[in-house]
């Protein structure tokens with residue numbers, strides 16, 4: 001066991017470059033997944049309120065399936081099982097493309113989108129149906145009412161709950177190490193194993209996730225301030 | 240009176256197994272001002288929502304300006320002909336007044352933004368709230384919000400305006416200003432269907448009063464006769480309760 005600290009182990013070549021790559025991979029996994037999750041989650045959440053029964057049912061199944069299966073199980077399914085359902089050439093193609101990272105992004109996106117859908121739905125229910133009636137009575141179609149009135153309005157209401165999901169994506173992205181994606185957690189474990197400088201390695205990991213979380217919180221606070229509907233909170237308090 | 244704008248033909252509406260409207264037949268002629276009253280839960284709001292197809296009724300039909308709501312291929316367009324103002328809170332809280340007014344003209348009627356805003360300003364000016372154009376709904380008083388909501392319907396140049404208890408959520412001192420707007424519209428010849436408990440106002444403005452109970456029209460009369468000798472004992476009882 002080494003008891004002597006050696007912080008330089010973090011940037012001594014080639015570790016410095018490797019560390020940067022790993023952090024970059026974490027950012028890439030998380031941000032790409034988040035964008036997909038937002039899009040899919042909003043669609044699924046809105047669809048759960050659709051006037052068409054079949055659409056509602058489909059959206060409900062989607063949400064219940066992806067929300068209730070542990071992320072790790074989904075990832076193993078996507079990484080190990082899905083390719084086996086494909087013809088061998090296609091399977092090779094997948095792995096050549098980097099199926100490790102792709103399957104991680106896929107699962108993170110789906111899992112997170114199911115949770116986003118729940119927030120979206122809660123937000124939608126918070127929007128008075130009078131507002132939708134008002135919009136549709138002026139001739140807006142159901143979709144136009146959603147697009148111009150309902151969705152923007154409740155996105156503003158749900159920004160706080162989305163913040164915590166966004167932070168969770170960064171943390172959850174660490175499961176990608178289990179299928180061999182060299183992201184921050186993978187790298188710090190590897191560095192610890194090779195150099196036995198566990199404290200230094202894990203400090204790096206901790207710092208990266210903390211900085212991500214704080215950045216997200218700061219960004220969302222900005223959005224929250226920008227998106228706040230003037231007087232909405234005041235009216236909520238009064239009503 | 241043979242120029243009907245809205246015709247209800249034996250309209251029946253069910254919420255699941257509950258019958259909210261039963262066999263409602265009524266005609267609203269051009270320029271007519273009809274007040275609908277009746278106890279809570281009698282189906283007044285439901286009837287209004289059937290008029291522009293917001294509520295899909297199961298039996299009968301509504302004909303608006305010659306178009307059947309049941310077989311309407313373009314409900315959105317039909318809805319622009321039927322202005323609708325609710326009790327409260329149906330303005331878009333994330334848009335300022337001007338944006339509230341111009342959304343539908345731009346998106347549904349395909350007006351240019353410039354054209355829509357010009358028209359919106361003119362309307363806001365007419366109702367004395369031009370200075371509020373860039374404010375958000377929650378920054379306005381209840382009376383001002385209702386005036387904006389009325390403008391949002393009027394900008395589409397509807398054939399008929401429907402009001403669902405437009406003053407019942409307002410503080411007493413604001414009721415008058417909104418009723419005044421309705422009176423002005425009436426004077427300008429707007430066809431109107433108004434659900435209200437303001438009986439003094441009804442007496443002043445209405446050509447026809449319709450009394451509903453349990454999803455049916457149980458009594459109707461011209462403004463004056465309705466109040467002076469209600470034919471139906473239930474109507475008499477209701478009026479007595481409301482007029483005190």
Ligand SMILES: Nc1ncnc2c1ncn2[C@@H]1O[C@H](COP(=O)(O)OP(=O)(O)OP(=O)(O)O)[C@@H](O)[C@H]1O
Nearest residue numbers: 254255257259277278279280281282283284285286
């Ligand atoms: N979406 C709905 N689902 C089920 N029942 C409903 C729905 N909307 C209204 N109802 C019921 O239908 C009946 C008529 O309702 P409606 O709102 O049309 O009455 P109203 O005359 O406008 O009453 P109020 O004076 O209280 O506004 C009521 O018994 C109500 O509970």
Ligand SMILES: [Mg+2]
Nearest residue numbers: 283284285403
């Ligand atoms: Mg009502």
